[in-house]
Amino acid sequence: MAATQVVRSEWTKIRSVASTVWTLSLAVVVTIGLGMLISALSANDFKNMSRNDQLSFDPTYISFAGMSLGQLAMIVFGVLVVSNEYSTGMIRTSLAAVPQRGTFLFSKIAVASGLVLVVGLVTSFVTFFLGQAMLGSHKASIGDSGVLRAVIGGGLYMTLIALFSMGVATMLRSPMLSLGILMPFFFLISNILGNVSATKKIGRFLPDQAGSKIMQVVTPIDDDTPYGPWGGLGIMALWVLAAIVGAYVLLKRRDA
């Protein structure tokens, strides 16, 4: 079984369903649109900010504010790519055609994350430039120190979120269960845990809290985060790795 055959097959699967187009479009539109809106509002509000807030004003990070909602569409994409197989019963047809389950899983993941990486990077750059346009005189330039890293990091962040969702969905199989856990977790629970002082020390090791550090260019005053931008992305990558290993082990052992 040549892996290239399976990759080509998974590409056909992913491009031939409507959910791919609408989840990814939604992620792009929401991330860019909300990023522009919040950038524009921040530019207007700048003169009313405290001295500290003005000093740690991070135009790059602000233009990525839409990511918090946009990532939810990426999660839906990641979940559907996998759980479409289970909810339709097609997984049996797929695994009868490709009985090497590792090849099957990793081809699917490779195709989906390749697609998300391209979409994520494009989104990230567009978000940055349009966001900066809204910020007017407070804008950052792509040549500024750390900005290019943050913008590329935005694309990587989206890719890792989708990968994590694919791993979780493979383990859970049901789309409803996967979305029911992932959506509230990334939209609410993680944010609460990462911002409430009692849980902050643990909360900031959660995948999205750690990973979003990559999009930060200006470190806030009195920030005591024990990792840097790449360290944060690395922590997120470890979460993704754990989810994918779990997915592989379960898929390998389970009856289809």
Added chain:
Amino acid sequence: MIELEGLTKRYGDKVAVDDLTFAVRPGIVTGFLGPNGAGKSTTMRMMLGLDRPTAGDVRIDGEHYDRLKDPLKYIGALLDAKAMHGGRSAFNHLLFLAQSNGIPKSRVSEVLDTVGLTSVAKKKAKGFSLGMGQRLGIAGALLGDPRILMFDEPVNGLDPEGIHWIRNLMKSLAGQGRTVFVSSHLMSEMALTADHLVVIGQGRLLADTSMADFIQQNSRSYVRIRTPHRERLLDVLHEAGVTVVESGSGALEVDGGEAERIGELAAQHQIVLHELSPQQASLEEAFMQLTAESVEYHAHSDGPSPVAPATPRQPWGDDWKRS
């Protein structure tokens, strides 16, 4: 050629497939028969490497399924007609299957034509009737031009024309020297297509025999009698040492071909007969008899705790009341 050896699948305490050993040979249609829940689908899933056997082994042309390179070129299977993404077109469904096994794209159009779905190739599968889904599943099985074909309940949901088509398809595939393995819970359907029969009940092998032998061994001949003087006839036959069974519809049945003797006995005692007809049990009855016996066997072997397992099988024994 598919070979099973001691194939067993347990789910906790429940044995779904119990020590199955048989071979499916090329060139003929082998029917895989058993009541609903007998373990047919589980067995087929194990053949395709989808479910792991608890014990035993199954080999496709001497190889384990997951060792086959491009398995669709060895064995094509229709498991579940609904197992496809509703938003994907028939063409793309077959295309991704073809690509995964290095089968040329031209083959997709060929099999769509074979199953008669060319006109709806670009339509989404969710608009398909069960019969069309069944045809698309069969197209997927034929895609790799495999030497072995496996169909799980293929006539489900097909209209009479479709049933006729699939029967002829299976026969012609076997006629080309391929191995054709088809499951059903309908004996009447198997009688029309299968050359060989493998019968299971509650996961156990009940018969592995040619269709002709199965008919000969399992069908019984008997004489059906109707009379307004039922009690008198019963007495007369009892005195003559003839065993009588009461059938469901109020008629009497006597095993064996003794119509002449019963007629003469009735005449001697001046008993009016409304019917005296030699009968041959249908294949359906033979099948029910066979599976009913497997139920009886299980009920006894379970001993003091004759709980759940026997009850859902009851309808299979109901029609066959023998004293």
